[in-house]
Amino acid sequence: MTAASDNWTIARAADAARARALLARLTADAGVPTLERARFLSALGTRLRHAVDAGGADLAVSAEAGGKLRVALDGPEPWRHTLVCPTPLTGPLPGLDDTSLADAVLGADEDTAALLAHLAETEELLRFHREELHQTNQGVLALHAELEAAALAQRELLDAERTARAEAEKARRLLTFLANASAVLNASLDHEDILRRLPELLVPEYARHVDVWFADDEHVPPAERAAATVTAARTGRPQHAGPHPGDLPGVDDLPASALCPQQPLLCLPLGARTVQGVLTLAAPGERFDPDTTVMLLELARRAGIALDNARQYEQHRDVAEALQRAQLTELPTTAGLELAARYLPATHGLNIGGDWYDAFPQPDGSVLAVIGDVTGHGLRAAVIMGQLRTALRAYAVEGNGPGRILTLLHRMLRHQQPELYATCAIARFTPGEPGVVWAAAGHPPAIARGPDGEVRVLEGRPGIMLGIPMAFSYEEHTLELPVGSTLALYTDGLVERRSAGIDAGIDRLAEAMGALGRSDLADLDGAADALLKPMLHDSEHDDDICLLLCRTTLE
Incomplete structure (x- = not known):
């Protein structure tokens, strides 16, 4: 295609109207979109009106290869515009005189109608989109409301959870304090x-x-x-x-x-x-x-x-101590024999035990020193201890020696109190005789201290505990005990500790006996206290303690 061009002289308003009408027809034939065509014609009309007012101008129009339509207006205000035509123009361009003024006016109305139709379509499309946007906004508002409600519900749930956790922590703290405080209060019986x-x-x-x-x-x-x-x-x-x-x-x-x-x-x-x-x-x-x-x-x-x-x-403790001490004998005063005793209840428990000591003269003038221990604690042990003490005195009144007395006690306990056992040691001192006869039933060995300070643990076979379910006869042993000698009878509470065996306690008591000086033995009660001090340095003992000291003297 060769380029087609023409120059139009615009001297009057009629020329401007014809030029606009021709270009409107050309752009419509070239397939220029309505909106673009309307914008072009509106701008062209304005430029042409200005050119007419200024005294006229030349309008050059050319259709070039590639579907381009170029328009150039000379004059006081030059203006150029290029349109891309979907349908290229062919043939020579029409002249300015080929269009009447009436056609120009009608063509302008057609352009206006096309523009209004396009505007109506745009308005309809705008209305549709406006409605769609309104619906979208409503949905967004509803979504925001739902999100806000969900956020509020979540905050309420979080607040409720925090409150529940705080209450649970508070309850745990209170229960923990209650448990600990209860343990502290119940740990004491004071x-x-x-x-x-x-x-x-x-x-x-x-x-x-x-x-x-x-x-x-x-x-x-x-x-x-x-x-x-x-x-x-x-x-x-x-x-x-x-x-x-x-x-x-x-x-x-x-x-x-x-x-x-x-x-x-x-x-x-x-x-x-x-x-x-x-x-x-x-x-x-x-x-x-x-x-x-x-x-x-x-x-x-x-x-x-x-x-x-x-x-x-x-x-109960006060009653128990009163009961226990009521069972303890007031030591007799006998020529040739000095006696001293100590009784200490256990530092734990109700202090009702089966430990006892006794000393009393026999019809023949001899003196029996007794120490014993009923197994267990409580009122039953104390009652059995009282029964043994009474029975022992009864058997002694009949003139029986230590071995025979223990044999009779064993028989009585085995038949009358099965499953209850006791230990016991008996020493008989006879005025004018420099020795002691003793017998023991499962009891810790007595310890003798000579007048010169030598210490001896009586290792004779003690015999079984009282009450063991078997027949048994207890042997008597004789020990030389010169004047000034001291014999210690005691219960296992004095020498036995959980942290050490009973043998170590016996050795410690023997050492304490050997450490006593003549001044200590001058007062036998003081000697008893002197012995207890090293034996009870820890001040805590789980069992009752009985100690009976017997010292031979000149008549």
């Missing part, structure tokens, strides 16, 4: 020790200060106690007194105490069976926490049980 430990456990975390009042305490009369404390003691119900109601679970509310009107008080009864006292706590802060109060109620209950147990233990 009434005063428990009362001393309560404030140590509760202050300052759970109470500002702690007071324990017992109904039988005569030092502080009820009139000087808080009204809530007295009410708790009288009713047996926990009481809260403060400037504001506590609303605590299981606790009655009372007005503030006149003794401390601004301080909330929690008064908890103590006692397992009956109310024996009241534990009064001052709040560590402005008020008591309900969950902590539940723990304190349980702790007070357990403290009451511990105090009851301690009081019962102390009563």
Whole structure:
């Protein structure tokens, strides 16, 4: 295709209208899109009107190869524009006179109509997209609302989880404290020790200060106690007194105490069976926490049980010591023989044991020194010990010697108290005779100290324990015991320790006997104390201890 071109002179408005109409037809025939064509014609019309106003101009139009239509307007305001035509123009370009003015006006309306139609399509498409955008916005808003609701629900769940974890941790902490405090209170059977430990456990975390009042305490009369404390003691119900109601679970509310009107008080009864006292706590802060109060109620209950147990233990201990000491003999005063004894109850337990010592004269003038130990502890052991002591004296009155007495005791215990055993050692001192006759039934060996300080452990065969289910006759042994000699009879509690065997304890006692000087032996009671001191250096012993010292003297 060869290029086609033409120059149009634009001198009047009619020329401008014809030029616009011709170019409108050419661009329409070339397939230029409506919107692009309308923009071109609008710009062209404006330029032509300006050119006419300025006195005229030449308009050059050329259709080039490649489907390009070039338009150049000369004049005061030169203007050039190139259009890409989908359908290339062929043949010569029409002249300016080929189009009438009427055709130009009608052509402009056609362009306007085409533009309006395109605009209507665009508006319809815009309306459609606007509606679509509205629906999308509604969906986005709904999605945002759902996301916000989900986020709120998640925050609520997280808050609930944090709260649950905090409550669980608080409950764990309270239960741990309750368990540890209970262990501390129950570890002691000393009434005063428990009362001393309560404030140590509760202050300052759970109470500002702690007071324990017992109904039988005569030092502080009820009139000087808080009204809530007295009410708790009288009713047996926990009481809260403060400037504001506590609303605590299981606790009655009372007005503030006149003794401390601004301080909330929690008064908890103590006692397992009956109310024996009241534990009064001052709040560590402005008020008591309900969950902590539940723990304190349980702790007070357990403290009451511990105090009851301690009081019962102390009563039983006192009774046991009285019973035990009632069984111990007042040592006789005999010419030619000096006696000294010591009895120490165990440092643990109820102190009711089966250890005993005895010394008494026989009808022939001799003196029997006895020491024994019934196996086990408790009231039964103490009762059997009393029976053996009584039976032994009865057999001795009949004139029996140590070996025969033990044989009879063994027979009695084996038949009357099966499965209960005892050890025993008997030494008979006869005035005017420089020796001692002894016999033993499963008992630790006696230790003799001569007047010159030599120490000897009596190694004679002791015989079986009393009560072993077999027939047995006990042998008697004779030991030379010059004047000034000392014989030590003792129970195994003196020489036996868990950390060492009984043999080591016997050797230690023999060494202590040998270490006694003449001045120590001048006072046999002092000698007994001197022997106990090195043997009990640890001050703790799990068994009762009996020690009976027998020293021969001039008549």
